[in-house]
Amino acid sequence: MTRGRQDALFLLAVAVMSAIGVALLWQSVRPPADAGVIAIHDGDPLPSALRADADADATVDAESAIPGDPEPADESAARDTGVPRAVAQARRLWRAGRIHEAVGLLRDALESGPGDPATKAELGTILLETGAAEEAADLLAEAVAEGQADARTWFNLGVARSAAGDLEGARRAYLEALAKKPHYVSAAYNLAMTSLASGNLERAEREFRRVTEMDRSASWAKAHFQLAFVLARLGRTEEAIASYRRAIALKPDYAPAYNNLALLLEKSGDVDGAIRSLEKAARLDPGMASAWLNLGRLRAERGDHEGALEAYRRASEADPKLLKPRLRAAELLEALGRLDEAREAFAEAAAIDTDNARILVDLGSIERKLGDLDSAERHLSEAVRLDPSLASAWNALGIVRAQRGLYEQAIAAYRRAIALEPERVAARFNLALALEKSGRPRAALDRFEEVLSLEPKHVRAREHLVRLLAQRGEDAAALEQAEKLARLAPDDPSALFAAAYGFSKAGDPGRAVPLLQRVLELEPANATALLNLGVAYAKLGRYEDAVGSYLRYLERRPDDAKAMRYLARAYERLGNAEQAALYRRRAEALPRKGG
Known part of the structure; x- marks a missing residue:
């Protein structure tokens, strides 16, 4: 199988920075509104729009909701605080969800008269919501340069610069916001996020600790969450566990924190605790696909196969486009010998990712085991069409063709696999088998010897080598290889039988007797x-x-x-x-x- 089995629990909150600014990479999580993460698939590009939870308060809508920073409620309040009428009207439109009208109103205001810095600041802020990060950054920079240099504007300039990919510029803006307002928790949090995104973990630790000291309320449980992630990256597992527990203490329904805590509990050897933590995460948020997926893996490792399959099913329900739960379920079903169900799971995965050649290889291999060679060949042929460089697909296709007696086509497929991956021992072994079956024993001998040169402990290759040498009357070589085989696999009935055959056929039946007796001890x-x-x-x-x-x-x-x-x-x-x-x-x- 081509599926790698590397399913460590997914680490929530891997901080990354791209053209959209700071965002937390997560394996298919659908977080609650304040989870501090955004939901994307593993390997997918980051979303094109800023999310409030990715940057703590990445838009003014979120920033304005922070205690101590209320927005004006009506035009009279706007006039009382010196906010231009157009700005107040635009804010009301924005809050009503009429963003484009708000943008148009502010653009008209700037075109009809001298450029007011407050209007520029508000337009730049609202443009963040539309994804126009560079224009937003330019407007906000002009606003602070022209006198609108309050903490809120500096903060939003930091968000805009992050979104535009200017990480250092974002840091400078957040520091200015903090200089204006030393207890500005959102600015302190986003400042820490820039350190995390740039890979400066030591500085990120200091800055997240500062956030946890500035505000100990449940609203900032995510600061403990991010601090735990940093500590885990620094290899300080016990401190990271403690920080996740503090996040949970502040916010008992913090499902992503339970999920990440499970990773560290497993790492520290507390697998039962990890399972309980994942079960808690899944209860709190049944739509968190990653929690179900991680739970399925741990249950499978514990031998709770039905529980694992149920968890994989729930992961698939939570995120119908997620491949991993279907692939893991298929692998487990295959290992349990439930091939029809495994085939169905692989087929579902193939329907999700129609151009994934590796999944088609898995599906075709299961179909071959079920005896459906027509379907197997169809899917494997499609796999090599999609990815002609995939050696495993050519090898699997060769096996199907050999089973159908199409040895020349099988040989051609194996040779393609070997050309792509010369060290692929399985393809070389299968080529040798096909040559033997097609009546070319000398060529087969050469190929079996190649396999053994790459993998001297390849028992099956040595079995065939012994038989072929004995059948060809190459007695001295047969006896030598039979002796090596018997030493190589003293408790393998098939190997002992082949060695006994070689001894007996090459004229030394006395050495065959104890080997056959041993076979009968192992297999009465x-x-x-x-x-x-x-x-x-x-x-x-x-x-x-x-x-x-x-x-x-x-x-x-x-x-x-x-x-x-x-x-x-x-x-x-x-x-x-x-x-x-x-x-x-x-x-x-x-x-x-x-x-």
Whole structure:
């Protein structure tokens, strides 16, 4: 399978900075309004618009809601505080959701008269909501330069510069806001976020600690959350756990904090605590797909397979476009031998990501195991069409074609896989098998030797090598390889049987006997080992032992004419003509299969 199994609990609040400013990267979370995160899929581009929770208060709408910074409620209040009429009207339009009308009103005001800094500041602030970060930054910078240099305008300039990708400029603006208003918690928080986004974890720690000291209310539980993330990145796990717990104490329904706490609890060895924390996160926010996904992984590792599958199902319901829960469920179902259900899960994943060649490889491989070779070949052919450079797809396609007896096509597919990934041992082994099946033993021998040069402990390749060498009469080489095989896998029945075959066929049946006896210890029901043990005894002249092995074999396979003839020969060597004749007659009465 191509699926990597690297499902550590997802770390909420990985801070990143891009053209839209500071945003917290999260694996498919749908957070509550004040969770301090935004919801995106793993690997997707960041959203194009600022979110209030990503930058604490990234727009003036959010900033104005901070205690101590109320907005004017009506025009009279605006006049009383010296706010231009156009600004007051624009604020009312904005609050009513009529953003474009508000922008138009302010643009008209600036065009009809001298550029008022308060109007510029308000237009720049509202433009943030539309994603016009660069224009917003320019207007806000002009506003502070022309005298509108209050803390709120500096703060929004910081947000605009963050959104425009100017991280250092954003820091300078937040510092100006704090200089104007030392207890401006939103500015202090966003300042810390710029440090986190730039990778300066030590400075981020200091700045987030400052936020936690400035405001100890539940509104700023997210500062403890971010501090915990920083401490975890610094390798200070116990301190990070304590900080997540403080965030939860301030805000008991903080589902993302429970989710991240689970990561650190697992890391510290408290898997039961991690599971409880994830279950709490999922109860608080049933729509948090990542919590269900993480819970599914831990339950699977604990052997609670049904609980894991239920968690994966809930993750898929929470985020129908998320691939991981379907893929993890499919892997688990496959491991449990529930192949039809695994096929369905892979098919659902393939329907979500129609151009994902790797998922098609997984789906085709399951279909092959189910015996649906037509569907398997169709999906694997589509996989190599989508991604001709995917060696695993060519290898899987080769297996299907070999199963259909299309050995030349299989050989061609394996060679494509090897050309793409010369170190891919599986494709080289499969190529050797196909060459052997297609009647080219010398070429197959060479390929098996290549496999062993790359992976000397490849037991199955050495098994085939021993058999081919013995069949070709290369006795010295067969004996050497049989000895290596027996040492390599002393408790592997298949390997021991192949080694015994090589010894017996190459003229040393005495070394085959103990190996076959060991096979029967490991697999008492192995009738073929009994038959071959009888053959080895006969080659050694131990006919009584041979008779005993043949009789035990025929108790299990009473209709094997070949074994009856072997038994008849052994009785002849013992001088028991009557028993020899009896078993010859019985053999003749059965369909002849050779020997």
